[in-house]
Amino acid sequence: MLPRFAPLLAGLGLTGLAQAAATHYPLTVDNCGKPQTFTQAPQRTVTIGQAGTEMLYALGLGDKLAATSLWFNNVLPEYQMQNAKVPRLADNEPSFEAVVGKRPQLVTVQFEWMVGAQGVVGTREQFDELGIPTYLLPSDCEGKDNLVGADGTRLQAFQVDTIYKSVSQLAAIFDVQDRGTALNTELRSRLDSARAQLADKYLAATSALFWFSSADLHTDPYVAGRQGVADFMLRTLGVRNVVESSEEWPTVGWETLAKANPTWLIIARMDRRRYPADDYEKKLAFLRSDPVTRNMDAVKHDRIIILDADAMQAGIRLFSGLQTLAAAFASGKAAQ
Template identity: 80%
Template sequence: MLPRLATLLAGLTLSGLAQASATHYPLTLDNCGVPQTFAQAPERAVTIGQAGTELLYALGLGERLAGTSLWFNNVLPEFKAQNDQVERLADNEPSFEAVVGKRPQLVAVQFEWMVGAQGAVATREQFAELHIPTYLLPSDCEGKDNLVGADGTRLRPFKVESIYKSISQLAEIFDVQARGNALNTALQDSLLRAQRQLAGKDLAHTSALFWFSSADLALDPYVAGRQGVADFMLQTLGVRNVVESSEEWPTVGWETLARANPTWLIVARMDRRRYPADDYQKKLEFLRTDPVTRNMDAVQQGRIIVLDADAMQAGIRLFRGLEVLSAAFASGKAAQP
């Protein structure tokens, strides 16, 4: 698992801290094609999306958070004490008024469908009119069209460098560059550890399917498409995604998925309950009892991995997810929740 950031920061020498260049304000950054200017390091921030929230916690910026929203899983244990001090504005999308009411000097956003051209919360222009900078995680805008498909469509494969970029830019915005460098180093090391677990293992004929959720268990499931974050996880470990759509999370019929007969099934575990299938136990029951899915090799042979939903997103949990998947692929044993 990833070392905690406090351990990393403790290991930084005074000279290392001194070498990190300070931020010069006003700072202007290009964020997803929209320039954002910061007159000073934000004292109050609001996050819309768990990935951005935990990135700021990992950067030691929890005391700057005035509110959070849009959670898939409970907060990571190492951040619980800090998170307990921060108001949760909504489990899912907050209202524009709730965000603005916290008087933020930065709104960090995980998904463009929350704050964007058709934002469920608002457009970036609405925040700009109130002189509130918005920072959209580059992982959800670079090489992606969020106006096509329910969760957007990838125009080119997701790149893990977009996460490192988010960390570096947020660290620059808040003037904590040394912490950003340390966190990026830890994440890069974690990715390499996951790959090393599979060194010498032949996965040429290994395939997988990510099942995120379903609007109803009787309907087609939301599964991971090609070129997205979850697909990147498989590509990094040398495993093939059986879904061919370039949508981020397309719906695909179980008959089609059963014919593809993936070696592994990876199901999302969530603490949110927007849809019945958010409950991973209901997913497992469906897989084992449905007349189509119960005959899949992965179901019959117990090759079902339960993985936190936010480990399938572009944040620090992705790297923990890679290590969980790598361990399962290496041992042939499914990870238990």
């Protein structure tokens, strides 16, 4: 099921929601321990990360985007027309020069490894020197050390409230608080709906493994670690993650994973092609042919769920991803 947030915001008319107070500028937002001040609603925004891009689209702010970058999946269908009007700087990470060349009044960032102390695009200080505020999605900094592990290490379990916080803060920055309230209401409703699908199911003995990608199909895969975003999805639905590492996406050998023998395999579908294993059909072929993986119960019984890669990230797609997983766990049938 795909979220239909734009029609929601248009059709709701915000009926039944309290009228949010207008933003009073200058507005200072504490973002990942670094205050960012806005003297007005940004008119030109560059996004580095699909989660932030689609969050802004869902808030009805597509006309404020000067450029986007870092995509895992194609844009959601309801945003295709808007997205077609926005230049894409890069499918993966853009250069610092390309970003500042768009003269943004805000840069929103999904991952700290893109813009941070060791950012491949640049540091927040570099943008500060040019007077460009940066907004890092709190989900990637709160309770997390991004200097340990390839994709960072969780110091505490991911909290879904960080997504709601992003929505509320971005809505305040752009002075569209009513839209933020409506969007968060819809996201919470989707989470409740996913849980409700499993209300009468006993899943204490059910386990799962998220396989995001692999640098090479015959090397150790990148899988979801304990306490991260994907692990939150399993915990929310009462299912155990067989991976114990606190890294966000550690590499673990197939022999170890096969020994853990998860009930379900959840593999990422993406349109990105950085690695061969980004192609989910190649993942499936590997699982069914490799002498180690083909004997896993989930493979033998076709308990393999295909899920958009961005539904495994801290953005609005996570909530439809939860509903997809809940439907599969409830029925015992794989979703693709």
